[in-house]
Amino acid sequence: MNKNLLLAAVSLVAISATAPALAADLAARPYTKAPAMIATVYDWSGFYIGINGGGASGHSTWDLTGVGREGSHDATGGTVGGQVGYRVQSGQWVFGLEGQGNWADFTGDNTSALLAQRNRTKIDSFGLITGQVGYAWNNVLVYAKGGAAVVxxxxxxxxxxxxxxxxxxxxxxxxxxxxxxxxxGFAPNWSVGVEYNHIFLADKDVTFTGLKTDSIKQDVDMGLVRLNYKFGGPVIAKY
Incomplete structure (x- = not known):
């Protein structure tokens, strides 16, 4: 009986001695770091090409040379065209240069206040060469533009x-x-937008052979919807 008690005591001491080592082995399991999060940021840099369409109102004022004002009218209608340009992004700032050409049908007329005549204006085309400065919030871009116009x-x-x-x-x-x-930017390389343009044309003397000469001033206010395709990678991955 004493022999059995002695064996049991020895076994208990052995178990007690090995328990800390087993616990240490369990605690020594390697730690695996979670994968880093990757955020995608839209990149507005690159060449692009697109189409546009919308409507406009062109205000025309006719003054009979040496006499006085004949009157004014609005030439309204629709337009469709295209644009091509290049943008470069630095941080959240976006800078660009763009050329745009459109067919148009802006027509209006009024009866002269001085003569038994009706004066009509029709704008059938226009082009814009502009610089852009914009600010981007990821895939949303707000910009201002300015430059030259030909009508x-x-x-x-x-x-x-x-x-x-x-x-x-x-x-x-x-x-x-x-x-x-x-x-x-609604998809890789594709973007859609809205745009407002004001075109201002200085007074110009226009001669109607054998009839009269008028000083005509014109301005155009225009709203467009645009669809662009940008060449090159659409996003930058950041950790």
Whole structure:
């Protein structure tokens, strides 16, 4: 009996001695670091090409040279066209240069306050060459733009008595433009946006051969919806 008690005591001492070592082995398991989070940031840099469409209102004022004001009218209608440009992003700031060309159908007229005539203006095309400065919140871009504008204009004079065309003059006029836009990158390389542009054209003397000369001033306010495709990688991965 004493022998059995002695064996039991020895076994208990052995178990007590090995328990800390087993606990130490369990605690020594290697720690695995969780994978780092990766955030994707939209990159607005690169060349792009796109299409646009919308509407506009062009305000025209006609002054009969040496006499006085004949009147004003708004030439309204739709437009469709395209644009190509390049942007570079530095931090959240975005800088760009863009060329845009559009077909247009802005038409309006009014009866002269001085003559038995009706004056009509039609803008059938325009182009914009502009610089851009914008600020981006990831895939949302807000920008301002400004530069030069060229507009194709046709001015016509009709008889109020017969309705017949008395004279016409087609002209290409240069001026300036300012505007602003909001653009959203909705898919890799694709973005959609809205844009406002104001085109201002200085007074210009327009001669209607054998009839009269008018000083004509024109301004255009325009709203566009734009769709762009950007060449190159759309995002930058950041840890």
């Amino acid at each position: 194709g204009v046709k001015n016509e004079v009709f008889s109020t008595a017969t309705g017949g065309l008395l004279a016409s003059n087609s002209d290409t006029r240069w001026g300036g433009t300012v505007g602003a836009g909001l653009e959203f």
